[in-house]
């Protein structure tokens with residue numbers, strides 16, 4: 640891992656993307672810093688990164704752990720398929736930029752390292768961090784977490800962030816989190832997050848994509864914003880071929896240096912009343928079965 644300061648395309652200092660929900664469900668974040676930021680001043684010897692058992696390359700990922708890793712572990716095969724699924728679903732060109740994944744033996748060792756290396760970050764189960772890398776070269780994409788009960792879901796979430804950031808110039812916060820929430824679920828769930836469906840079905844919720852698109856820092860995102868971001872992503876990926884195309888086209892534009900602007904006006908070309916379309920889509924979701932009920936023509 641490089642000791643260079645993390646940097647993103649935004650001139651933000653220690654802006655953390657992607658971990659507000661972690662306080663509730665445990666997840667992740669992306670760190671973006673301005674180029675003038677400096678690493679934390681070392682006052683004690685740094686806690687070690689895991690890696691005594693060597694490095695294990697799996698697909699685009701390199702895993703480091705003190706616990707020996709089995710090359711044929713089912714989790715590795717699943718994460719390899721996750722990469723293929725993300726790039727295939729979203730019609731993005733596969734990247735070979737290495738994503739380094741540090742698996743600490745326990746939460747204490749992980750938290751001690753994170754407190755030392757990223758003292759500004761909140762306490763979370765896992766993080767995705769982007770470092771600038773060498774001038775002109777790819778960014779260094781790093782994931783930190785620890786062996787535990789949530790490892791599978793946390794890795795799927797963080798690695799989705801890393802995969803998106805390996806091929807896109809920029810990923811709007813709401814979309815980054817919506818896609819990570821979508822892909823963190825096991826493949827058999829078809830992106831249906833039962834907890835989110837239940838929460839959204841309870842009502843008292845007014846979808847507002849324009850408001851979501853204005854969010855720039857993860858501290859502005861609470862559980863409702865994560866749930867809604869997931870909902871918009873699910874609507875676009877599963878609601879209709881036209882809505883899916885809106886997302887796919889938008890993602891292609893996010894590969895370009897110039898930001899494409901908000902997505903909402905493009906979605907309105909498919910759904911003149913997007914909030915109503917999202918509410919209808921949520922009502923059709925059968926969370927336990929992870930399926931969509933057939934559309935009933937009421938006319």
Ligand SMILES: [Zn+2]
Pocket residue numbers: 656657658666667668796800815816819
């Ligand atoms: Zn996230």
